[in-house]
Amino acid sequence: MKKLINDPKAVVDESVEGFGLAHADLVTVHPDPLFVSRKNAKTGKVGLLSGGGSGHEPLHAGYVGFGMLDAAVPGAVFTSPTPDAIIPATVAANSGAGVVHIVKNYTGDVLNFETAAEMAQAEGIEVRTVLVNDDVAVEDSLYTAGRRGVGGTVLVEKIAGAAAERGDGLDAVAAIGQRVNDNVRTMGVALSACTVPHAGVPSFELAENEIEIGIGIHGEPGRHRIPMENADGITDRLLEPILADLKPAAGDKVLLFVNGMGGTPSSELYIVYRHAVKVLEAAGLGVERSLVGNYITALEMQGCSISVLRLDDEMTALWDAPVHTPALRWGM
Amino acid sequence: MKKLINDPKAVVDESVEGFGLAHADLVTVHPDPLFVSRKNAKTGKVGLLSGGGSGHEPLHAGYVGFGMLDAAVPGAVFTSPTPDAIIPATVAANSGAGVVHIVKNYTGDVLNFETAAEMAQAEGIEVRTVLVNDDVAVEDSLYTAGRRGVGGTVLVEKIAGAAAERGDGLDAVAAIGQRVNDNVRTMGVALSACTVPHAGVPSFELAENEIEIGIGIHGEPGRHRIPMENADGITDRLLEPILADLKPAAGDKVLLFVNGMGGTPSSELYIVYRHAVKVLEAAGLGVERSLVGNYITALEMQGCSISVLRLDDEMTALWDAPVHTPALRWGM
Numbered sequence: 001m002k003k004l005i006n007d008p009k010a011v012v013d014e015s016v017e018g019f020g021l022a023h024a025d026l027v028t029v030h031p032d033p034l035f036v037s038r039k040n041a042k043t044g045k046v047g048l049l050s051g052g053g054s055g056h057e058p059l060h061a062g063y064v065g066f067g068m069l070d071a072a073v074p075g076a077v078f079t080s081p082t083p084d085a086i087i088p089a090t091v092a093a094n095s096g097a098g099v100v101h102i103v104k105n106y107t108g109d110v111l112n113f114e115t116a117a118e119m120a121q122a123e124g125i126e127v128r129t130v131l132v133n134d135d136v137a138v139e140d141s142l143y144t145a146g147r148r149g150v151g152g153t154v155l156v157e158k159i160a161g162a163a164a165e166r167g168d169g170l171d172a173v174a175a176i177g178q179r180v181n182d183n184v185r186t187m188g189v190a191l192s193a194c195t196v197p198h199a200g201v202p203s204f205e206l207a208e209n210e211i212e213i214g215i216g217i218h219g220e221p222g223r224h225r226i227p228m229e230n231a232d233g234i235t236d237r238l239l240e241p242i243l244a245d246l247k248p249a250a251g252d253k254v255l256l257f258v259n260g261m262g263g264t265p266s267s268e269l270y271i272v273y274r275h276a277v278k279v280l281e282a283a284g285l286g287v288e289r290s291l292v293g294n295y296i297t298a299l300e301m302q303g304c305s306i307s308v309l310r311l312d313d314e315m316t317a318l319w320d321a322p323v324h325t326p327a328l329r330w331g332m
Numbered sequence: 333m334k335k336l337i338n339d340p341k342a343v344v345d346e347s348v349e350g351f352g353l354a355h356a357d358l359v360t361v362h363p364d365p366l367f368v369s370r371k372n373a374k375t376g377k378v379g380l381l382s383g384g385g386s387g388h389e390p391l392h393a394g395y396v397g398f399g400m401l402d403a404a405v406p407g408a409v410f411t412s413p414t415p416d417a418i419i420p421a422t423v424a425a426n427s428g429a430g431v432v433h434i435v436k437n438y439t440g441d442v443l444n445f446e447t448a449a450e451m452a453q454a455e456g457i458e459v460r461t462v463l464v465n466d467d468v469a470v471e472d473s474l475y476t477a478g479r480r481g482v483g484g485t486v487l488v489e490k491i492a493g494a495a496a497e498r499g500d501g502l503d504a505v506a507a508i509g510q511r512v513n514d515n516v517r518t519m520g521v522a523l524s525a526c527t528v529p530h531a532g533v534p535s536f537e538l539a540e541n542e543i544e545i546g547i548g549i550h551g552e553p554g555r556h557r558i559p560m561e562n563a564d565g566i567t568d569r570l571l572e573p574i575l576a577d578l579k580p581a582a583g584d585k586v587l588l589f590v591n592g593m594g595g596t597p598s599s600e601l602y603i604v605y606r607h608a609v610k611v612l613e614a615a616g617l618g619v620e621r622s623l624v625g626n627y628i629t630a631l632e633m634q635g636c637s638i639s640v641l642r643l644d645d646e647m648t649a650l651w652d653a654p655v656h657t658p659a660l661r662w663g664m
Contacts, residue, residue, distance in 0.1 A: 002523040002543065004600035004636060006562040014563075015599040018606030022622045057599045191334040211334065230338040231346075263595040265631050267347040267389045268336035274350030290354045294626070299597050302632065304336060329662055 001200045003300075008197040012054045012074055019061060023326040026065045030092070033085035036061040037071040037092040046164040046173045047071070047093030050102040050157060051086060052109050053078040055196070056217055059154065059296040062327030068161035069325070070099075077196050077299075078218045080108030086116035090125060098126030098170040102156055102177060104149030105133040128170055130177035132156050134186045134307065136245045137214030137222045148216055151259045151307035152184035154295045155319075158328065162318035180315060185242040188222070188305030189234055190215035192263065194298050213237055217261070217298045217305075231268070235275040238306045243283060248310055250284030255319065257290070257307040262297035264304055269293065272304055280308070289319055295327070333532045335632075340529035344386045344406055351393060355658040358397045362424070365417035368393040369403040369424040378496040378505045379403070379425030382434040382489060383418060384441050385410040387528070388549055391485065391628040394659030400493035401657070402431075409528050409631075410550045412440030418448035422457060430458030430502040434488055434509060436481030437465040460502055462509035464488055466518045466639065468577045469546030469554045480548055483591045483639035484516035486627045487651075490660065494650035512647060517574040520554070520637030521566055522547035524595065526630050545569055549593070549630045549637075563600070567607045570638045575615060580642050582616030587651065589622070589639040594629035596636055601625065604636055612640070621651055627659070 005011050013034065020029030020036070028037050035051070050060040051073030060072035070093035075081035086101075093099045099120070103113045110131070117127040134152030135141075141148050160177035168176070190212045193202035203219035206212060211234070214222025229237075248254065258273045260266065269292050277287050288311055296305075309315070322331030337343050345366065352361030352368070360369050367383070382392040383405030392404035402425035407413035418433075425431045431452070435445045442463070449459040466484030473480050492509035500508070522544045525534035535551035538544060543566070546554025561569075580586065590605045592598065601624050609619050620643055628637075641647070654663030 002541075002560050002634065004523070004563040004566065004596060004604055006564055006603065011599065011603070014606055015602045018602030018604070018609075018624075021609050022602065022605050022624050054599065055597075057597060062598075191336070209334075228334050231336045232338055234336065262597050263632055263634075264336060265387075265389060265594050265629060266394075266626070267343065267386065267631075270347045270350030270354065271338065271343070272336055272350070273354050274346055277350075277353050292350075292354050294598070297597060299599075300595055300634065302334065302595075331664070332662075 001195050003197060005197055011197045012076055016061065016074055026326060033088060035071055035073045035085050035089035036064050038064045041070050041095060043095040044097055045095060046097045046168065046170050047095060047099040048102065048161050048164055049089055049093040049099055051075065051081045052104050053080060055299045056296050058327030063157050063325045065325030067165045067321060067323035068157055068328065080106065080112050083112050083116040083119060086113055087119050090116060090120040090127065094125045100160060100170065100174050100177060101127060101129045102153065102160065103129055103131050104153055105131050105146055106143045106148065107145060108143065126170055128174035130156060130160065130174055130181060132181050134181060134184045136185050136241045137187050141216055142220035143218065150188065150217055151186040151257055151296050151305045152181060155184055155255065155257065155307065155309050156180045158323060159315055159318045162321035165321065180309065183310040184307055185246045186305050186307040187238045187242055188215045189213050189238060189303045190261065191302040193219055194301040215303060217296060219298060219301065231271045232275045235272050236279065239276060239279050242306065242308050246308060246310060248285055253286045253288040253311045254280060255289040255309040255311055256280060256287045258292045259296055259305045259307065260294040261301040261303040262294055263300040263302040266293060269304055276306055288316060333527050335529060337529055343529045344408060348393065348406055358658060365420060367403055367405045367417050367421035368396050370396045373402050373427060375427040376429055377427055378429045378500065378502050379427060379431040380434065380493050380496055381421055381425040381431055383407065383413045383421065384436050385412060387631045388628050390659030395489050395657045397657030398664065399497045399653060399655035400489050400660065412438065412444050415444050415448040415451060418445055419451050422448060422452040422459065426457045432492060432502065432506050432509060433459060433461045434485065434492065435461055435463050436485055437463050437478055438475045438480065439477060440475065458502055460506035462488060462492065462506055462513060464513050466513060466516045468517050468573045469519050473548055474552035475550065482520065482549055483518040483589055483628055483637045484513060487516055487587065487589065487639065487641050488512045490655060491647055491650045494653035497653065512641065515642040516639055517578045518637050518639040519570045519574055520547045521545050521570060521635045522593065523634040525551055526633040547635060549628060551630060551633065563603045564607045567604050568611065571608060571611050574638065574640050578640060578642060580617055585618045585620040585643045586612060587621040587641040587643055588612060588619045590624045591628055591637045591639065592626040593633040593635040594626055595632040595634040598625060601636055608638055620648060
């Protein structure tokens with residue numbers, strides 16, 4: 001294992017410390033228990049909190065800032081954060097109007113956020129939860145009952161964040177987050193495995209000419225392993241189940257999100273994007289918005305995921321609204 | 333070799349096509365000869381053009397847009413673009429006030445941009461050239477007489493681009509670009525090699541526990557290979573020659589740029605950033621600005637580079653000025 005780290009056990013603490021130093025204008029890092037909160041949030045705004053295992057950067061701390069999250073809780077690598085960190089982060093995210101928890105559907109995350117939500121509510125903070133489960137690859141998975149939450153999470157956080165920023169109430173912010181989740185589908189592919197620092201060996205093995213279709217963001221099993229194919233063929237394999245499940249109508253407007261898993265050059269992501277646009281347009285869809293890059297990763301895994309979000313006018317306007325976070329920024 | 337590509341010979345064309353589709357609001361892709369130009373540039377503004385071998389994305393095409401480049405010429409992977417592409421790109425970048433070529437110091441780039449500059453000047457377009465040679469690793473290299481141009485290029489393009497956007501004349505824009513180059517030093521490290529698509533095998537071999545200090549962005553040799561070290565130790569090894577060469581005075585203000593080579597997670601870059609800040613502050617320097625992420629890469633290489641730019645007030649203001657390109661955006 002070769003990584004730019006010091007102590008494998010200190011990876012998350014040191015990385016978040018560096019992140020806090022680089023983005024001191026936007027975020028505050030609270031070291032113990034570890035969470036990241038936003039500077040200069042409006043009081044009276046609905047708070048947005050997300051979190052989960054580390055190793056998916058820039059998700060989630062990279063999205064703390066204007067128009068997105070108010071706090072994020074990084075767990076250990078690929079390990080859910082515990083309620084003792086989620087609770088103070090919920091308190092930090094609350095400025096009187098309650099807090100929406102955006103939770104990716106993994107058993108540990110669901111349980112720990114649920115416990116924290118109960119504790120926060122006992123302290124008088126209203127909490128709503130949006131559960132993200134956009135991965136069409138498998139119905140149940142290694143760490144999941146039901147579908148996994150993957151790339152769609154970024155879109156939920158952006159759009160719900162914009163709704164909170166414009167002043168929507170607690171239930172409305174949760175409802176728009178839910179609407180994004182209901183209208184987004186994702187599927188990923190791995191060309192290589194990733195290595196969890198404290199494990200020191202790759203999470204799984206792929207043969208020299210083998211790829212895994214439907215991979216999870218922790219390297220957990222997908223649908224099947226197949227021999228390496230070209231980019232257009234892989235793109236077809238990812239889009240087919242997405243469209244079969246989303247069932248968009250001709251004329252629908254969509255956001256196309258091609259996400260890198262961490263070790264894939266952006267040039268390859270654009271090759272995937274190029275073909276994906278053609279497939280969607282051939283299906284009669286209008287690609288109205290797009291996002292291409294490393295936004296929800298699996299350490300240094302090579303591969304990508306494709307997410308398709310069916311847009312309506314309100315979601316489009318909220319997507320376009322200004323955002324200023326370490327990893328996503330426009331309009332300001 | 334596992335990559336998200338179709339035909340290895342079509343990698344650049346297809347990737348730039350996808351890039352153009354994803355960023356159609358900002359850029360126009362000209363397919364033959366291949367170059368990328370900016371939409372909606374002011375007329376009468378000094379034009380900025382850069383280019384070079386592909387494989388370093390988002391450099392250069394990712395920096396075409398408001399406040400940075402007016403055009404970019406992507407060559408084949410790790411191969412200089414030829415004058416027949418640089419000339420029409422220069423014409424496209426010119427809106428009457430002349431064009432500054434920002435050229436990384438590699439023999440092929442220097443010759444081809446020089447030829448193109450002569451041809452453009454023969455057609456009545458004034459051209460100035462800023463040669464970027466910020467890599468302190470080696471004095472001469474595989475593809476270079478003199479030092480290589482690496483991470484500092486991003487900073488030259490941003491700051492000179494802001495000067496052009498505010499209306500500076502041709503010589504003034506070239507001079508500020510030159511000033512950035514004179515005040516920036518960079519050094520990189522590779523933890524793994526990268527594979528050029530049409531070669532199909534890694535450019536070099538590193539043993540399981542070996543890293544290369546002073547690596548170039550094409551995998552060309554650096555200073556020495558050493559056994560794997562921890563992130564803080566590697567950071568020290570990169571910063572020591574940077575500071576020895578830059579010779580900043582206590583109290584100087586600097587921009588610290590930790591750049592990923594393409595296959596390294598951002599979490600690791602922040603671990604490097606964390607220690608680099610401490611080293612610079614211990615040297616009496618003020619880290620006033622920073623940039624952390626994949627901005628000039630070597631395909632899927634694992635590793636990073638560190639650049640330190642000594643700032644003055646004008647450079648800082650130009651750095652802070654609004655920019656809107658596919659890969660760098662703030663203030664708008």
